[in-house]
Amino acid sequence: MSTAEFEDVMDLDIEGVEASTVHPVGPAEMEARDVSVWFGQRKVLEGVNIVFPKKTVTALIGPSGCGKSTFIRTLNRLHELIPGAALAGSVLYEGKDIYDAAVDPVSIRLQIGMVFQKPNPFPSMTIRGNVLSGLKLSGMKRDNHDDIVEETLTAAGLWNEVKDRLGNAAGDLSGGQQQRLVIARALAVQPHVLLMDEPCSALDPASTLKIEETIRELSKEVTIIIVTHNMQQAVRVSDYTAFFLAEEGTPGHVVEQGATTEIFGNPQEQRTLDYVNGRFG
Amino acid sequence: MRPWRKKPTRFTASVTLAVVIPALIVAALYLTSDIPVPILLVVIYLPLQLIASGIAAWATKGTRGIADSVIIVNAIGASLFSVIVLVSVIGSLIVRGLRALSPHFLFQNSVYISPSTPLDYGGIGHSLVGTLLIVFIASLISVPIGIATAVYITEVRGRAVPYVRFFVQAMSGVPSVVAGLFILTIVVATGAFNQSAFAGGLAYAILMLPTVARTAEEVLKLVPDDLRTGALALGSTRARTVLRVVIPAARTGIITAVILGVARVIGETAPLLLAAGNNDQTVVNPFGSPISSVPTYIFNNVALPYPDAVTRAWGSALVLIILVAILFTLARVIGRGRVGR
Numbered sequence: 001m002s003t004a005e006f007e008d009v010m011d012l013d014i015e016g017v018e019a020s021t022v023h024p025v026g027p028a029e030m031e032a033r034d035v036s037v038w039f040g041q042r043k044v045l046e047g048v049n050i051v052f053p054k055k056t057v058t059a060l061i062g063p064s065g066c067g068k069s070t071f072i073r074t075l076n077r078l079h080e081l082i083p084g085a086a087l088a089g090s091v092l093y094e095g096k097d098i099y100d101a102a103v104d105p106v107s108i109r110l111q112i113g114m115v116f117q118k119p120n121p122f123p124s125m126t127i128r129g130n131v132l133s134g135l136k137l138s139g140m141k142r143d144n145h146d147d148i149v150e151e152t153l154t155a156a157g158l159w160n161e162v163k164d165r166l167g168n169a170a171g172d173l174s175g176g177q178q179q180r181l182v183i184a185r186a187l188a189v190q191p192h193v194l195l196m197d198e199p200c201s202a203l204d205p206a207s208t209l210k211i212e213e214t215i216r217e218l219s220k221e222v223t224i225i226i227v228t229h230n231m232q233q234a235v236r237v238s239d240y241t242a243f244f245l246a247e248e249g250t251p252g253h254v255v256e257q258g259a260t261t262e263i264f265g266n267p268q269e270q271r272t273l274d275y276v277n278g279r280f281g
Numbered sequence: 282m283r284p285w286r287k288k289p290t291r292f293t294a295s296v297t298l299a300v301v302i303p304a305l306i307v308a309a310l311y312l313t314s315d316i317p318v319p320i321l322l323v324v325i326y327l328p329l330q331l332i333a334s335g336i337a338a339w340a341t342k343g344t345r346g347i348a349d350s351v352i353i354v355n356a357i358g359a360s361l362f363s364v365i366v367l368v369s370v371i372g373s374l375i376v377r378g379l380r381a382l383s384p385h386f387l388f389q390n391s392v393y394i395s396p397s398t399p400l401d402y403g404g405i406g407h408s409l410v411g412t413l414l415i416v417f418i419a420s421l422i423s424v425p426i427g428i429a430t431a432v433y434i435t436e437v438r439g440r441a442v443p444y445v446r447f448f449v450q451a452m453s454g455v456p457s458v459v460a461g462l463f464i465l466t467i468v469v470a471t472g473a474f475n476q477s478a479f480a481g482g483l484a485y486a487i488l489m490l491p492t493v494a495r496t497a498e499e500v501l502k503l504v505p506d507d508l509r510t511g512a513l514a515l516g517s518t519r520a521r522t523v524l525r526v527v528i529p530a531a532r533t534g535i536i537t538a539v540i541l542g543v544a545r546v547i548g549e550t551a552p553l554l555l556a557a558g559n560n561d562q563t564v565v566n567p568f569g570s571p572i573s574s575v576p577t578y579i580f581n582n583v584a585l586p587y588p589d590a591v592t593r594a595w596g597s598a599l600v601l602i603i604l605v606a607i608l609f610t611l612a613r614v615i616g617r618g619r620v621g622r
Contacts, residue, residue, distance in 0.1 A: 078510055110516025120507035124529030137517030137525060182511070189516060 028092075029054040029193060029223040030075060030112075035089035036251070037070055037079065044070055046251040048089070050242050052193075057215060057224040059234035059260065062244030063280065067252030068227045069117075071244070072195050075225065076112040077105040093193070110138050113191035117198040119178035121170035121185070128166040130181055134189040148188050155218065156184035157210045176207025183214060187222075194218065196226040200233065212237050231276055235264050243272050292341045299337035303329040330354055374599040381596025391561040391573075396582065396590035405597050407563040408578040409604070411478060414567055415557060415574055416543055418482025419489050424539055426486075427493030428528070431538075434494075435501040436509075436523050453491035460487040461552030469556060478567040481557030481574065488549060489542040496541050500534025501527060536616035540609055547605055550576035575601045 030052040037045035045067040052058050060068045073079040075091055077098060090097040098108045113134075121130045131149045135142055142148060149166065153159040158180040162173070170181060179199060186194060196215070200208040208230075215224055215237045228234050234241055241263040246252035256263060256272045267273045274280055307326045310316060316325070334354045338346030386404040394403030430449060434442050464484040467473075474480050504527050512522040528535065558571025559581065575597050583594035 076514060078514060081510070081513065106516055106518055109514055114514035116507060116511065116514075118507055120505070120511040122508060122511070122526050122530065124526070124532065133512075133525070134515035134517075137512055137515050137521050139521075140516070185515065 027054055028052060029094070030225075031092040032071070032075070033090045033092065035071065035074060035087065035091060037067065037074060037088075038084075038086040039082065040084040043251040044246075046253045048254050050254065050257060052223055052225055053240075054223055055219060055221065056239040057219045057226060057237050058240040058242065059238035060225065060227045060242050060244060061229070061231065061234050061275070062252070062255075063246075063275070064229075065252075066244040066246040068244050069197050070252075072114075072197055072225060072227050075193075075195055076109050076114055078109070078114065080105070106138070110140070110189055111191055112193040112195060113186035113189065114195040114197070115179070115183050115186055115199045117201050119175055119182055119202070121173070121178050121181050123169070123171045125170060126167050127162050127170050127173070127181060130170045131184050131188050134185055138189060140189055142188075142190075152184040152187040153181075155187055155214065156180040157214050158184060174207075176203045176210070179203060179207065180211060180214070183211070187218070191222065193223045193225065196224065198227050198229060201229065208233070231264070231278070235260060243267075243269075243275060245271060245275070289341075295337040295340050299330075299333040303333045327354075327358055330358075371602065374595060374602060378592065378595030378597070378599040381592045382599065386593075386596060387600070390563045394561070396585045396587040398589065400589050400592060403593075405573075405575060405578055405593070405600065407560065408573040408575045408597065409600070410563055410565065411481075411557070411560075411572040411574040412547065412576070412601075412604070414478040414565070414572070415481040415485055415553065416547055418479060418567060419485030419546060420539065420543065422482065422486040423489035423493050423542060427490050427538070427542065428497050428535065430490075430494040431497035431501050432523055432528075434498050436519070436527065449491050449494050452487070453495065455487065455491075457484075457488055457546075457549045458551035458555070460484045461555035463487065464552070464556040474568060476556060476558035476571040477569060478557060478564070478572045481553045481572065482567070484552035484556040485546045485549065488546045488552065492545045493538050493542040496538035497531075497535055500531045500538060503534065504530045533616045536612050540612050543608060544605065547608075548576055548601065550580045553577050554580065575604075 028051045032048050032050045035045060035048040036043065048071060050058070060072065062068050070079065074087060075098075079085050079087060087099065090099060092098070093108065093112065096103070098105075098112075122133055125133055128149055131152055132145055134140070135145075135148075150159060150163075153162065158177060161177060162168075162181075170178065173181060179202070183199070200211055203211065212233060215226065218224060219239075226234075226237065238260045240258065241260045242257035243255045243263060244252050245255045256267060256269045263272060264276050267276065303326060306329060307321060310325065311318070311321060331351060331354050334350040335347045338350035342349070381400055383400075383404075385402070386400075387409065388406045389402075389404035390407035391403050391405070430445060433439060434445060461484045464480050464487070468480050468483060469476055508526050508530055509522055512526040513519075517526070553574050554577055557574060557577070559577055560571045560573045564570055564572040579594045579597050579601075582590045582597075585591060
């Protein structure tokens with residue numbers, strides 16, 4: 001299929017995407033080396049190798065159950081909290097293995113933030129309290145809390161909607177607003193990497209668009225890794241894409257990875273082509 | 282306008298008949314025969330009502346309606362039954378005890394009061410203070426331990442969880458008199474403390490602990506895991522996650538756990554007879570001397586051969602129920618306090 005045909009099918013403007021992909025490929029912020037994952041006896045991921053360059057957006061795509069969410073949770077050591085979880089290989093962050101015995105998982109999670117599929121603001125806190133909760137929970141000291149609240153909420157595209165009711169309960173916000181609130185919350189602790197596990201799956205198109213704008217904006221400062229089921233979203237926001245697949249009875253693995261334009265415009269593998277064109281998954 | 286409320290006249294008529302006819306038959310039987318009321322209600326009225334509703338349902342909705350009507354009639358019957366039980370308990374308290382209630386009954390003690398003293402003098406102020414003090418001490422001990430136990434089971438998930446669960450469960454089966462005896466032997470008989478509010482509170486705490494721990498465990502389990510991982514992903518330690526996110530999210534439920542714990546013990550008499558003793562004076566020092574409480578006051582007075590003493594006992598029971606209602610309402614109001622605004 002030619003790029004033109006592909007654009008036609010996907011109703012996309014690849015030229016526009018390419019124009020927005022101007023990040024220089026810098027040194028790697030994170031790297032997964034030969035990562036395999038088990039839950040009990042069941043192997044769910046095998047030999048994943050991905051490099052995440054600094055200040056870029058990498059999309060992880062693939063059908064449900066192929067291990068994308070599992071993989072993204074290995075990157076900030078949330079994986080180990082699941083009973084029966086096991087892992088082989090290494091995950092490098094700034095060149096050091098985060099699974100090294102000397103590494104405190106709490107400090108890793110402080111630098112590698114995460115936004116989940118379902119918005120999870122803390123119901124016992126106000127909007128402002130939620131934004132600042134990361135500072136309180138991690139014991140991080142930062143001055144000028146008012147500025148932090150405004151900055152992060154602005155970055156998450158929520159400031160204008162909530163600036164007059166920062167003292168309200170976070171639960172009063174709509175789903176889309178809650179999701180942007182938890183993005184602001186993740187930003188308040190100034191992470192170097194932001195993991196996003198299908199952050200828009202529960203949102204309406206308008207909120208989705210806002211969050212995508214936020215992602216593009218954030219990628220100037222932060223390395224972002226995003227799991228998504230939405231192909232157009234992957235094309236719109238990411239610089240690089242990795243395609244995960246778990247074929248019948250085998251653990252999930254990366255079939256193909258590379259620049260997003262390549263994966264969507266000129267995939268080398270038939271299975272990638274089929275998936276990005278919606279023929280399965 | 283509620284269009285779904287509209288019913289055909291035939292339906293209204295048959296339902297009315299189904300309600301009126303059995304009631305009329307039972308009323309007639311009640312007036313003409315001397316069948317005891319409970320038997321009349323259960324053996325005659327309930328089947329009659331079931332048949333009448335069944336016929337009405339069959340006439341309007343066909344066979345499909347019969348099962349419906351059986352369930353509805355039984356559900357209404359069962360809920361009426363529990364309401365009747367509650368109302369008759371409170372009713373009998375009011376009938377027999379209301380006469381004893383007066384301001385001095387609530388605030389005076391029984392120092393110069395003998396069982397034959399008329400109702401114009403004396404009161405249960407000393408017992409109320411005692412009950413409040415003992416329950417307060419018991420809560421002070423059992424609530425933190427109970428919540429900590431629940432946290433161990435649901436949050437820490439250590440290796441001992443099955444054993445802890447088992448012991449908590451076994452503890453909830455401890456008869457209250459055994460808790461009293463236990464404290465009597467290891468605290469009072471050893472000379473560590475007198476019979477006192479503190480000793481009584483210890484006995485109550487033994488009884489409250491399993492209720493608080495198990496209820497708190499249930500409500501902590503209801504806190505979505507999303508919140509825990511969300512907090513951990515922000516670089517929180519486990520302890521901070523529990524203290525700042527999980528427990529606040531479960532606040533209302535934890536208050537319920539405390540309420541249920543208090544409800545479990547507040548009427549218990551045996552442990553206090555043994556561990557707290559009795560006193561006609563008002564005692565506020567939790568360690569000093571034996572102390573009265575409402576249940577022991579009731580126990581000491583209800584079987585006396587003096588009508589005024591018995592009335593005072595019923596009056597105290599009424600006060601105890603009102604006290605429980607006030608405590609629960611208070612806890613609910615505190616628990617409802619919403620975030621923000």
